[in-house]
Amino acid sequence: QVHLVQSGAELKKPGSSVRVSCKVSGGTLANIAISWVRQAPGQGLEWIGGVIPMLNRTNYAPNFQDKLTISADESSTTVFMELTSLRSDDTALYYCALEIEGSPTRFDPWGQGSLITVSS
């Protein structure tokens, strides 16, 4: 069974960058996509972007085109998310989620979440 394990919580200064990892254990990156979804404190879910490692294709939500980079390392079955120019409103729990190829929005399973706090 596939599990997603994310890196830990981070405290960042405004204007800095953060890199979050998501390791896919119990499977490979073939025939899957990995999406990133964030949830600000007390708020709803927001899809920010995703990657299809086998096709080396990334997709970003329009508001994140200029500040988000998603990459994948097939050898370590790990996907990375880098968010730049951090602001206080980027404070959120960031989840990675597996998506079966051919079934968009079918996110299952999810990682445990990585809390990113942006504060001076």
Added chain:
Amino acid sequence: QSALTQPASVSGSPGQSITISCSGTNSDIGDYNFVSWYQQNGGTIPKLIIYEVNKRPSGVSDRFSGSKSGNTASLTISGLQPEDEADYYCCSYAGSEIFVVFGGGTKLTIL
């Protein structure tokens, strides 16, 4: 403001049925049969309960069902149980420029 519109809250008594609506446009819900629903209890990891409009993952109770009509998707929970009290989010594919949109979430309260 979320791309998909859900009621902020719904409530029901144990044993009753409730329906949560999710309103989109002809660029997302209306154009694709890729609508999913997620249940989230008290800040825990979201759980997939419906995908591709009306399919249930293995292990999800058949009390949960999904449907779609035009630009609106719906989640129906029958035979409400106390453990159903949670936040519910709809999600839709929205094409090759927007990709994925979520609703703002609906808080279900069991009376």
